Amino acid sequence: MTRVLVVDDEPQILRALRTSLRGAGYDVETAETGEAALTAAAVNPPDAVILDLVLPDGHGTDVARELRTWSNVPVIVLSVVGDEREKVAALDAGADDYVTKPFGIDELLARLRAALRRGEPSGEPVLELGELRVDLEKQSVHFDGRPVQLTPHEFALLRALAREPGKLMTHQMLLREVWGRAYGDESHYLHVYVSQLRRKLERDPARPRYILTVPGAGYRLVQP
Amino acid sequence: MRRDLVVSVPAAAGAVALVSAVVDVLSPHVPVLALGVLYVFAVLSVATFWGTALALATSVASMLAFNWFFLPPTHTLQLRQGENWLALAVYCSTAVVVGLLAARARRRSADAEQRRREADVLAGAAADLLHGTPADEALGRLAEPLARALGAEAVRLVPGAPEPAPSERALPVRAGRRAVATVLVDERLPVAAAAAERLLPALGALFAVQADALEAEALRRSDALKTALLRSVSHDLRSPLTAILAAAGALTNDELTLDDADRAELAHAIRAEAERLNRVVGDLLDLSRLQAGAVEPHRELWSADELVAQALPPGDRIQVELDDVAPPVRVDGPQVERALANLIDNALRYSPAGSPVTVRVEHGATELRVHVLDHGPGLDGADRDLLFRPFEGEGSGLGLAIARGFAEVNGGQVWAQDDPTGGHFVLALPTAGAAA
Numbered sequence: 001m002t003r004v005l006v007v008d009d010e011p012q013i014l015r016a017l018r019t020s021l022r023g024a025g026y027d028v029e030t031a032e033t034g035e036a037a038l039t040a041a042a043v044n045p046p047d048a049v050i051l052d053l054v055l056p057d058g059h060g061t062d063v064a065r066e067l068r069t070w071s072n073v074p075v076i077v078l079s080v081v082g083d084e085r086e087k088v089a090a091l092d093a094g095a096d097d098y099v100t101k102p103f104g105i106d107e108l109l110a111r112l113r114a115a116l117r118r119g120e121p122s123g124e125p126v127l128e129l130g131e132l133r134v135d136l137e138k139q140s141v142h143f144d145g146r147p148v149q150l151t152p153h154e155f156a157l158l159r160a161l162a163r164e165p166g167k168l169m170t171h172q173m174l175l176r177e178v179w180g181r182a183y184g185d186e187s188h189y190l191h192v193y194v195s196q197l198r199r200k201l202e203r204d205p206a207r208p209r210y211i212l213t214v215p216g217a218g219y220r221l222v223q224p
Numbered sequence: 225m226r227r228d229l230v231v232s233v234p235a236a237a238g239a240v241a242l243v244s245a246v247v248d249v250l251s252p253h254v255p256v257l258a259l260g261v262l263y264v265f266a267v268l269s270v271a272t273f274w275g276t277a278l279a280l281a282t283s284v285a286s287m288l289a290f291n292w293f294f295l296p297p298t299h300t301l302q303l304r305q306g307e308n309w310l311a312l313a314v315y316c317s318t319a320v321v322v323g324l325l326a327a328r329a330r331r332r333s334a335d336a337e338q339r340r341r342e343a344d345v346l347a348g349a350a351a352d353l354l355h356g357t358p359a360d361e362a363l364g365r366l367a368e369p370l371a372r373a374l375g376a377e378a379v380r381l382v383p384g385a386p387e388p389a390p391s392e393r394a395l396p397v398r399a400g401r402r403a404v405a406t407v408l409v410d411e412r413l414p415v416a417a418a419a420a421e422r423l424l425p426a427l428g429a430l431f432a433v434q435a436d437a438l439e440a441e442a443l444r445r446s447d448a449l450k451t452a453l454l455r456s457v458s459h460d461l462r463s464p465l466t467a468i469l470a471a472a473g474a475l476t477n478d479e480l481t482l483d484d485a486d487r488a489e490l491a492h493a494i495r496a497e498a499e500r501l502n503r504v505v506g507d508l509l510d511l512s513r514l515q516a517g518a519v520e521p522h523r524e525l526w527s528a529d530e531l532v533a534q535a536l537p538p539g540d541r542i543q544v545e546l547d548d549v550a551p552p553v554r555v556d557g558p559q560v561e562r563a564l565a566n567l568i569d570n571a572l573r574y575s576p577a578g579s580p581v582t583v584r585v586e587h588g589a590t591e592l593r594v595h596v597l598d599h600g601p602g603l604d605g606a607d608r609d610l611l612f613r614p615f616e617g618e619g620s621g622l623g624l625a626i627a628r629g630f631a632e633v634n635g636g637q638v639w640a641q642d643d644p645t646g647g648h649f650v651l652a653l654p655t656a657g658a659a660a
Contacts, residue, residue, distance in 0.1 A: 081506065084522075084558075102502055104495075187525065192552050195527035206533050206544040206583075213534050216558045 002116065003027040005046035007037040007063070008078065009056050017050065020105045032056070034063040041067060048116055050108070051095070052078040053086050061090040068094035074115035078103070084216045091170045091217055098168075098217065114166050127162045129223045132201060132210055134162045143201055153178060154197050157190075161211065161221035170218035194219060232274040236282045239266035244289050256294045257308065260315045263290060267319040271326030279323030287316045338416075341373040342423050349427055353434035359383055363405055366427075370407065373423060375416040380408040397424050399432030453614075457508060464501035468494050507622040510562075511614055514629035521556035521634050525656055528585045528592055531557065535564035536583070541572065547585040551655040553592050555634040560653065563630040563638065566623040567596040567649045574647060575600030592653045599646040611640060627651070 002025075006017050009032045021028045029046065031037040034055045041049065049067070053060035064075050075095045079087035087098050096118075097111045125137040133142040136159055141148045150158065156178040161169055175181045175188055194213075198205045209224035243266045247259045263286035271279035288301070291312060296304045303309055348369055352362035360383055367381045380392075385403035388394040393411050396403040407424070409415055471490040474480055482490070513519050528550045534557070536542055553560075564583075571581045575598035582597040614625040628638040636653035 082509070102498075189525060191524060191526045191530050191557065195529045198529065198533075204544075205529050206536060206546060208533055213530065215534060215561065 001025070001027045002047045003029060003044075004112070005029050005031060005037065005040055005049045007031045007034070007049065007055070007060070008052040009033065009054075010052075013052075016105070017108075020109070024109055034058050034060070037063055038066060041071065041073070045071065046073060048112060049073055049075045050078065050112070051075055051090075053083070053090060054080065059086065061086060061093050061095075064090050064095045065093040074112075074118070076108070076111050076115055088170060088172070088217055091168065092172045096167065118164060118166055127165065129162075129165055129210065129221070134158060136162065141201075148200050150197070150200065153193060154200070157193055157197060158201075158221075161219060165221050165223065168214050168218055168220050172218075174218065228274070232270075232278055236266075236270045236274070236278055236285070239269055240282060240285050240289050242266070243286070244293055247290070247294060251294065257311055259294070260287075260290050260311065261318070263287070263315065264319050264322050267323045268326050271323040272330055275330060276324060276327040279327055280320060283316055283319035283323055286319060287312055290315070338373070338419065341369065342419060345369045345373045345423060346426050346430065349430050353430050354437065356434075356438070359404070359431060359434065370423070373416075374407075374409075374419050376409050376413045378410075378413075382406055382408060395420055395424060397428045397431065399428040399435070404428060404431040404435075460504045461501065464497040464504070467497040468501070471497075507626060510626050511622050511629065514626065514633065519559070519630070519633045521559055523554045523556055523634070525552045525554055526557050526560070527552045528587075528594065531555075531560050531564060532583055532585060532594065534558075534561040535568060537565070537568065537572070541578070541581055542568065543580055543582045545582065545584040547587055550585055550587040550592055551657060553653045554656045555636070555653055556630075559630040560634055560636070560651075563627040563636075564594060564596075564651055566627040567638070567651060570623050570627075571596050571598035571600070571647055571649070574598065587655065590655055590657075592655050594651045595641075596649045596651070597643065597646065598648075602643060602646045602648070612638070 004021055004026045006014060006021070006028060007030070008014050008017065014030055014032070018028045018030060029040055029044065031040050034057050037049070037051070037055075040046075051060045051063060055063070060077055064077065067073070067075065074097075077087065077090045077095045077098045079090070079098050079100050081100050087100075091098065096115050099108050099111060125135060127134040127136065131144040135141070139155060141150055141155070141158065157174065160174050160177045171190060172182075175190055178190075178193075179188065181188060194211060195205070198208050198211055201210060202208045210221060212220045212222055214220055240263070243262050247256070247262055250259055263283075266286055267279050267282050270282040291301055291303065292299060295308050295312070303312070345366060349362060349366055352365060353359070363381045363383060367379055370381060371377065371379045383405050385394075385396060385406050388406070388408050391411050392408045393415070395407040395409070395415070397405040397407065405427075407420075471493045474482070475487060475490050475494075529546055531553075532544060532546065536544070568581065568583065575581060579599040581599075582595070584595040584597070586593055586595070611621075612624045612628045614622050624638070631638045631651055631653070634653065636651060638649065638651050641648040641650055
């Protein structure tokens with residue numbers, strides 16, 4: 001059975017999560033502090049971790065960072081509305097995805113399933129998602145059978161997103177990979193490039209189905 | 225004074241001459257001694273217009289004239305009949321007394337006139353200030369009557385206590401210790417000091433009263449608004465809580481018999497109401513942050529496509545018209561998306577179900593504009609700005625206020641436009657090249 005480690009110091013939330021995850025067929029272990037979480041993960045490696053960012057003995061971000069040094073386990077963080085910086089920091093430190101409190105359980109379960117499914121990047125040179133076909137080796141893109149002309153930057157951006165479809169790529173990750181830049185500079189063209197990519201790849205750029213914006217965090221390439 | 229003398233002395237002389245002429249005409253028919261009393265008219269007129277001193281002089285001149293022209297022997301100052309001296313003396317003193325009385329009446333009348341002028345100033349000021357005319361405007365209107373009351377040709381009445389010009393004298397109008405206004409008069413012009421002493425403190429007091437009244441009104445309005453706010457907020461928070469507690473209470477009540485359908489229904493109610501509560505809390509927090517100036521936009525370059533795409537809710541009702549060549553804007557993406565999403569939500573809510581809502585992007589030289597159009601009842605010209613004030617509508621209408629707040633914090637604007645086809649809201653943002 002798939003085991004999930006839930007890290008949160010609020011008893012009501014722990015209870016709700018434990019019940020829901022058990023109901024969804026998962027085996028649940030809980031921890032109420034960062035220390036306890038790291039210990040539990042080391043002693044009994046879980047298949048996924050749900051990590052609250054606000055913990056009595058520090059930030060969830062530090063736990064995620066520490067965890068990443070010796071484990072690739074999928075981590076989903078529970079962030080607080082309005083605390084964008086903390087959420088993005090956690091993602092950049094290695095968390096895979098996030099839900100914002102108050103969240104709906106179904107949203108959390110969906111993210112959990114997606115994170116578990118992703119596992120390791122496949123390394124396949126050709127990616128097919130719906131009408132989109134990306135050949136990473138030949139550097140070509142086809143949409144609905146027709147070839148699409150992309151500029152080098154546009155392709156690099158698409159490749160970064162396509163390497164792990166479904167995975168949330170933060171602004172930082174994308175900027176670093178495509179432009180080699182750190183995120184501090186605000187005059188980057190990331191959003192504008194995504195916009196251009198959408199115009200080329202989406203039937204309705206106003207209602208994107210492949211390249212999704214994750215507000216305040218980054219982008220995700222998904223199968224519609 | 226000199227000017228006065230140029231007119232008054234000849235006039236007095238004229239009066240005496242006139243009366244003398246009348247006496248001359250009447251003298252064949254009436255004993256001449258009896259006619260002496262006519263000179264009182266001359267003295268009376270002079271006293272009325274020019275006061276005591278000249279009246280006295282006129283009395284003396286009258287009697288000299290009477291003696292010279294009419295009392296025998298004429299053309300001398302001698303009197304043949306001794307009793308004429310007495311008569312002359314009596315006439316003279318009568319004239320003097322009449323003159324004094326007339327002069328006093330004249331002074332009284334002048335005083336009354338002065339008081340009336342002062343009262344006019346105060347009455348005018350009171351009417352203006354206590355009806356809420358702004359102080360500056362009231363001051364403007366007071367300058368002329370004040371000048372009249374102070375006996376100066378013209379004065380300047382300015383708020384506060386500015387430095388007087390080098391050729392001017394400053395008289396402060398004080399409320400307590402603070403100078404609420406200052407009367408500026410040309411140095412060379414005289415000012416009735418006594419009038420100023422009476423008038424200016426009273427004026428100051430009126431200004432003080434107005435200031436108090438305005439403050440009290442502002443407080444009252446602020447209180448009223450706070451009460452309305454609290455009542456509205458309380459309602460919007462308590463309603464969903466009531467539903468949640470009721471449903472949860474039913475679910476946890478051992479004594480009730482509920483079947484699966486009942487339980488499912490109650491559970492759904494809890495969820496829906498909790499989501500509603502979440503929205504209200506989020507709105508309230510956003511609005512507080514906006515009003516406290518605690519919102520810091522994290523600006524990045526965004527294209528209109530992105531912003532619109534993020535703001536669209538699922539569903540088919542919305543028609544989107546993008547602008548292919550619109551330049552990017554430098555804004556906080558999530559904040560602007562929120563503003564747009566609120567405008568769209570508003571359009572969806574206030575137009576008939578099924579009627580289309582259009583989101584159109586267009587741009588000008590320095591601005592990007594997103595129009596949100598619906599086919600609802602639209603707005604009657606009346607109070608467009610009222611829409612953007614929180615809590616004015618039912619159901620905690622914070623959406624528009626928040627939309628405007630987030631737009632402004634990002635250097636943009638939100639407004640409602642006149643449109644016969646229905647509701648029409650516009651979100652405008654400065655384009656990246658144009659923004660400072």
